[in-house]
Amino acid sequence: MSPAPARTSREAIVAAGRALLEEGGLDAVTMQAVADRVGVRAPSLYKRLDDRPALIAAIAGDVLEELGRALHPAFEADDPGDAVRIMADRYRAFAHGSPGAYQLLFTRLLPAAQPAAEANARASADLLVVAERLVGRERSLEAARLLTAFAHGFVSMELAGAFRLGGDVDAAFRFAVETLIEGLTARSTNSPPG
Amino acid sequence: MSPAPARTSREAIVAAGRALLEEGGLDAVTMQAVADRVGVRAPSLYKRLDDRPALIAAIAGDVLEELGRALHPAFEADDPGDAVRIMADRYRAFAHGSPGAYQLLFTRLLPAAQPAAEANARASADLLVVAERLVGRERSLEAARLLTAFAHGFVSMELAGAFRLGGDVDAAFRFAVETLIEGLTARSTNSPPG
DNA sequence: ACCTGAACACCGTTCAAGT
């Protein structure tokens, strides 16, 4: 008579998926493992999500929002160079703290799994403002792309274990950030303050 | 009486796997699809390869060698700035020409799937020489890491479709390469020629 | 309204049996 009460929730399912992602990579995020973790049978998941790609998309969306929140305080720095330094550090810290989630963002996602682009757009806009303060309006998009390409490339190589020649990886990161700030500043078309 | 003749080869299997990778991503590289393509049943593949991770590793190894060959001519440039320009262009062209293979290189590979590191080491050594000519010995490792991080980050974001704000992506790449060359040159500890 | 077991088409992998 009484309809069956909900025994889980979309949020719990997404959280379980993300935990499995960090523990065992994307392959470990099976519908059955997720179902086990939230205490339900696999077919029940299809009441809350269309399919596995939709689950992956939901995880990616959460991650993107969280990364945006982690980066946002960097934009309050007065000096654009400091903004870049803080952003870079926070970006890298996020990737180290959630490597599985971070890598998911740059996995070629199936079309169905593309996360909502709002958080993305907001972060892009914030970064563009910093870039403009650094190099001027004309080159701001190019500068923003250089900065994001570097940041993503560096942490992604770190996570993939691609820095195999020893040395101080933290120092290499700091050196690179300073080189980028200097290089971009030197190309600025902003009129100097007077 | 006569033992069964070989109906395929390890090379044919690896080539089939790579073709499937480009056509449909890593998920499309199933043992059955590979077997179909080389004209054999799936269990026969296990005569030449331990398992699917070994197949993926073999593909990655081939790709890495090919990338090394594509990059090598860049190191003949007299000017280290030119070497960086040529390397960057060739690196990007390789990724555009074989996006599936390229992305495979930076997928978190299972330990079993780590390609032989020789080709890797040779390319690293070549790049270090260029970096040293650009910034001096002390900072050469840091500089090499900045350059590879940028190059990988840029093309990987391109392939993931992460540059969604329009603009001229080619121009952004050229701008970034010039900014890096200038920034690194400015930090050089090499004594000026004279 | 949600949950479940049973079923389907697919994986990777093993292995005994064939030539």
Next chain:
DNA sequence: ACCTGAACACCGTTCAAGT
């Protein structure tokens, strides 16, 4: 020495049946 069909344990997903 290599190839094969059959089998096993696993996937994702659908659906009729239960409450």
